[in-house]
Amino acid sequence: MAELSGWAIGAVAALGVTAIGMGIAVFSVDSMARATFALLGSFLAVAGILLVFDLVYLAVVTALMMTIEMAIMAVFMIMFMMNPAGLMPMSMVHNKRGSAGAGAVVFIVLVIGVWTVDWPTRDGQPPADSTRQLGEAIMGSHMLVMLVIGVALLATILAGTVLATARGRYDRFGADLRATRPDDPVGGGLRR
Amino acid sequence: MSGDLVLQIILTVAAGLVGVGLYGALSQQSIVMIMMGLELALNGVLLAGGAAWYFLAPQRPDAQMLIVVTLVVMAVEMAMGFAVTIAIYRTRQVDMVDMAADLKG
Numbered sequence: 001m002a003e004l005s006g007w008a009i010g011a012v013a014a015l016g017v018t019a020i021g022m023g024i025a026v027f028s029v030d031s032m033a034r035a036t037f038a039l040l041g042s043f044l045a046v047a048g049i050l051l052v053f054d055l056v057y058l059a060v061v062t063a064l065m066m067t068i069e070m071a072i073m074a075v076f077m078i079m080f081m082m083n084p085a086g087l088m089p090m091s092m093v094h095n096k097r098g099s100a101g102a103g104a105v106v107f108i109v110l111v112i113g114v115w116t117v118d119w120p121t122r123d124g125q126p127p128a129d130s131t132r133q134l135g136e137a138i139m140g141s142h143m144l145v146m147l148v149i150g151v152a153l154l155a156t157i158l159a160g161t162v163l164a165t166a167r168g169r170y171d172r173f174g175a176d177l178r179a180t181r182p183d184d185p186v187g188g189g190l191r192r
Numbered sequence: 193m194s195g196d197l198v199l200q201i202i203l204t205v206a207a208g209l210v211g212v213g214l215y216g217a218l219s220q221q222s223i224v225m226i227m228m229g230l231e232l233a234l235n236g237v238l239l240a241g242g243a244a245w246y247f248l249a250p251q252r253p254d255a256q257m258l259i260v261v262t263l264v265v266m267a268v269e270m271a272m273g274f275a276v277t278i279a280i281y282r283t284r285q286v287d288m289v290d291m292a293a294d295l296k297g
Contacts, residue, residue, distance in 0.1 A: 004198060012198070016205040019239070023212045023232050032225070039228050042209070046239045049202070050259075053246040058259050062238065065263060069270055076224055076274060092221040094290060099219035107211030114203040119196055124251030134260070137253035145257055149264050156268045163275035166282065 008052050015052075019045035032077040040070040057131040199247040202239065209236030221288045223280075227273040234269075237262045 004012070022042035026035045043066035050059035093099075127133045138146050162168075172182040172189070182189055209232055216229025238259055245255030280286045 004195070009198060012202065016202065019235070020205055020208045020212070023209050023235070026228055026232060027212070027216045027220070027225075032222070035225070035228065039232060042232065043235055046209075046235055046242075049239060050242045053242050055242055055245065055256065055259070058242070058256060058263075061263060065267070069266070072274075073224065073228070073270070076277070092225070092288070093219045094221055096219050099215050102218055103211040103213075103215030106214050107207050110207035110210065111204055114200050114207060119199060120248060122195065122247060123249045126246065126250035130250075130256065133253045134256045137257060138260075142253065142257050145261065149261065152268060153264065156271050160271050160275040163272075163279045 004052070012049055012052050015045040015048045018042075019049070033074055036070050036074045036077060039073075040066060043070070054126050054130050057134060195247050199243055202243040202247075206236040206240040206243070209233065209239065221290055223273070223277050223287060223289060226289065227270065230269055231266055234262055234266050 019042045022038045022045065025038040026042070029035050029038060044063055047059045047063040047066070050062060167184075169177065172184060173179040174183070182191070213229045213231070213233030213236065216232060217226050218229075220226050220229060241255050241258040241262065245259075249255065277287070280292060284292075286292045
C-alpha cells in the first residue's frame with residue numbers, strides 16, 4: 001500500500017481535524033462573516049491534504065478558487081444578510097432536529113461503508129508529475145468531460161446574466177412587446 | 193500505519209464534512225448559508241477524490257477528473273445561487289427561504 005512518511009501522516013491528521021473543526025464552526029459561530037472565513041479555513045485544510053497527496057495543481061486551484069469565492073461570499077453576506085458582524089447571537093435555523101438527524105444518518109451510513117468495504121490494493125505508483133497526468137487526460141481520454149464542463153459553464157454565464165438583469169425586454173416594451181418606444185428611465189437605450 | 197487505515201480515516205473525515213454540510217444545507221434559513229452548507233458537502237467530495245486517487249489508483253487520472261468536475265460544480269452552484277439570490281431579493285426583498293414558501297403544498 002501507499003507509503004506516507006511520518007510527518008505526512010501527522011500533517012494529514014492535523015489538516016483533517018482542522019477541516020472538520022472549521023466545517024462545524026461554519027454553523028456554530030455568531031457572525032456570517034466569521035462563518036465564511038471558517039468555511040475558507042476548511043477548504044484550505046483540504047487543499048493542504050491534496051498537497052500532501054502530490055496533487056499540486058488541484059491543491060493550488062482549490063486554494064486560490066476558494067479564497068476568491070469566499071471573499072465574494074463575504075461581500076454578499078454584508079450586502080444582503082442580517083447580522084454580518086456578529087454583534088449579537090445569531091441563530092437562523094429551522095427544523096434543527098430533523099436536519100441534524102439527516103446529517104448524522106448520512107454520516108453513519110458513509111462511515112459504515114468506509115470501514116466495511118474491502119478496499120482494493122493500490123494499483124501502481126503515483127506518476128512523477130500528477131499535473132501532466134491530468135493535463136493529458138483533459139486533452140485526451142477525458143476530453144468529453146471537459147467539453148461538457150465548457151458547455152455547462154457557458155450556460156451558467158448566460159443564465160446568471162439573464163437572472164441578474166434588472167430590466168428585460170418585457171419591462172421595456174410591455175408584456176406583448178408591442179410598444180414602439182422603450183419605457184426606459186433614461187433615454188438612449190437600445191432600440192428593439 | 194498502513195495505507196488502508198489512512199485511506200479509511202481520511203474517508204471518514206470526508207464523510208464528516210458531507211454530514212455537517214448536509215445538516216447546514218437543511219437547517220439554515222438564509223439562502224447564502226444554505227449555499228455554504230452545499231459547498232462544505234462538496235469539500236468532502238474533494239477530499240474523498242484526492243484520497244481515492246492517491247491510495248487506490250494513482251496510475252489513472254479518473255479521480256483527478258472527479259476533483260475537477262467537483263470544483264466546476266462548486267463554481268456553477270455559487271454563480272447560479274447568487275444570481276437567484278439577487279433576482280428574488282430585487283423583486284420581493286426575500287433573503288430567507290421561509291419567506292419564499294408561496295408554492296409550498
